[in-house]
Structure formats: structure tokens, C-alpha cells
Amino acid sequence: MNSLHEIFCAWGTDKGAFHDYGPNYEEFLVPGSVRRLLEIGVWTGCSLLAWHEWLPSKARIWGVDPLPQPEAIHGVPRIHYRQGSIMDPALIATLPKEFDVIIDDGSHLSWEILGALDLLWPRLTPGGWYVVEDTYAPLSAPIEAIVNRVSPVEHHLRVPHNESEILFLKKGPPDP
Secondary structure, eight states: OHHHHHHHHTTTTTTTTTTTHHHHHHHHOOOOGEEEEEEEEEESSSHHHHHHHSOOOOOOEOOOOOOSOOOOGGTTTTTEEESSSSTTTTHTSSOOOOEOOOOOOSSEEEEEEEEHHHHHGGEEEEEEEEEEOOOTTTSOHHHHHHHSSSSEEEHHHOOTTTTTOOEEEEEEOOOO
């Protein structure tokens, strides 16, 4: 099997050569344990296609973006698309109740990062990962604001290169 970095590069997503996020994802995610993945910010659909290749056939992949569904993902089995804002409760109601991985690669705006985290954290399974990409972006929420927003949590910040930052938040067990 190819590395996730190679898969990202082959599909032309910025997660590959530009940000070099593949090794970071491989450090924390175990493909066989991912049943449902949600990515906020789909753009061309390349990253959804990369996840489709890397994850096992039982995994279902969801993407949300304000733009119309990219042609590249039309009819691809296991990929589900919702057009709209991740801040829209009606849109969120159409998503599965639980995800093992949630990736925020959306607007990179502080209010939307924190708002999406508030809305989606309850849908993250215990032991699941909430990932915020490109936290270096000028209008992004400060790392501390993101980490302190949720509990219980284990967090890891990685800076691969090119001033890119990616934050991994692991949800702990439910409070007693």
C-alpha cells in the first residue's frame, strides 16, 4: 500500500506536497479503525478521493462545502456530499450521528472553526480524532482557544514544513 503522502500527491490535494500532512495523519489514524470520516472544506474533492483510496472499503466518507459537489466525486461509492455551511443545523441534521474522524479544512476563520467544533464534537466517537488543518492561517483561531474549547482531550500540534500547522484532538472517554 502507498503511503498517505504518496496518495495525497497522486490525487493532487494540498495535503500532499504543499503541506506534507500525510505522515502526520499516519501517526495518529489507523485506517482499519475509521468507519466514518467527515471533512469540512472539499473544494475539488481530491482529498475525499485520497481518503477513499487509503481507508478500507467499510469506511464511509462525508464532505461538506458551500460550493456545488465537485464532478470528480460524482457517483464514487462510499463518498457522500452535502452542499452548504457546516454552521447550518439543518445540514448537520443530515449527517450521521457519529464520526471517528472529523477534519476541518474549511474556511480557516476563527469563528467558524470554533463554531464547527462546538457543533460537531458531540458527534465524535470516544477515541476519535478531530483535526484542524492550517492553524497558522492569519484569521484562524488560536491553538489554545481550540484546545480549551473541548474536554476531555489529548492534543498534538505538528508543523511539517512551509509554516503549515495541523492540530490533532483526541476525544477521551465520556465524563462519568
